[in-house]
Amino acid sequence: MIDATTYLNNVNKNAKPKTPSKDLNKDAFLKLFVTQLKNQDPVNPMDNKEQLAQLAQFSSLERLTNISKAMDGLTKTVKTVIGLNATGYIGKTVMAKGISVSKDGSETTSASISLPAACKSVYVDIFDKKGALVRSVEMGSKSAGKFDFKWDGMDKDKKAAADGQYRIVVRAESSSGKKVLANIEVSGKVKAVNTAGGQNILELEDGRKVLLSNVTRVVA
Missing domain, CATH: 1.10.287 (Helix Hairpins)
Incomplete structure (x- = not known):
């Protein structure tokens, strides 16, 4: 048998002390x-x-x-x-900040690359989901401004890559050999709109997802 005093003592010993609030x-x-x-x-x-x-x-x-x-x-x-x-974006093609492109058969999504300065050499590297380099495309020298990029879907052995999602990374150097940071925008047609963590997310038809806040323009 446990009396009331013993019970209360045990409860008090096991109870966690309340931390006083610092907010007034x-x-x-x-x-x-x-x-x-x-x-x-x-x-x-x-x-x-x-x-x-x-x-x-x-x-x-x-x-x-x-x-x-x-x-x-x-x-x-x-x-x-x-x-x-x-929801007004559904069914429309958008351009958004991002590095993800997709391949479906002979079709690949396009990207727009912006350079803040003229570059003597520009390369666009394509990586698969596992981070393996699939292809490195030499773009030559480029002046400051935007240019379009569309991967032909071929790997470094000139064979068709598997369908799916890929990411692109731009390597650019100025005439003095300094690295130039490029801005990348990718395109896609919006299929649905979702909300997660207080953010509105556009789901594209090919399964890619972009933040609404990253959309730069509506193409069609």
């Missing part, structure tokens, strides 16, 4: 202010200026709390509206 919300602030007034020395009361300063702090705290709540509500509304508007 407006209710706690008001309670603290009222308690301070109740327990002040009647012979030496709190100075009016000090009371006004504390009330001003309380007023600012409440305004900030209300603004924060309003902003949270506005953010949710904006995300909902953006998600609804994103």
Whole structure:
């Protein structure tokens, strides 16, 4: 038999101590202010200026709390509206920041590569899902600006690569031998719109996915 005292002692020993909150919300602030007034020395009361300063702090705290709540509500509304508007992309071809291309039979998706400076040599490397190099395409010298790239679907042995998704990496060098960072945009036709982690994601017909925020233009 276990008496009540033993039981309570065991519960208290196993209970995890609560960690006091470091945040002082407006209710706690008001309670603290009222308690301070109740327990002040009647012979030496709190100075009016000090009371006004504390009330001003309380007023600012409440305004900030209300603004924060309003902003949270506005953010949710904006995300909902953006998600609804994103459905308008379904059935349209978009260009978006990314490095993923796909191959289906003799068809491959195109990409647009942008160089911030003129380059004496440019290579586009194609990698499979496992990270193995499938093909390295020499593009020669390129001036600053955009140029289109479309992989012919062949591997380094001039054989047709397997259908699926691939990623492209651009290697570019300036005339002085410095590496030049290129921006890549890929194309695809939108099939559906999904939401994950607060982000709107466009699902393309070939299975690739791009963030709505990465879309740069609608092609058709």
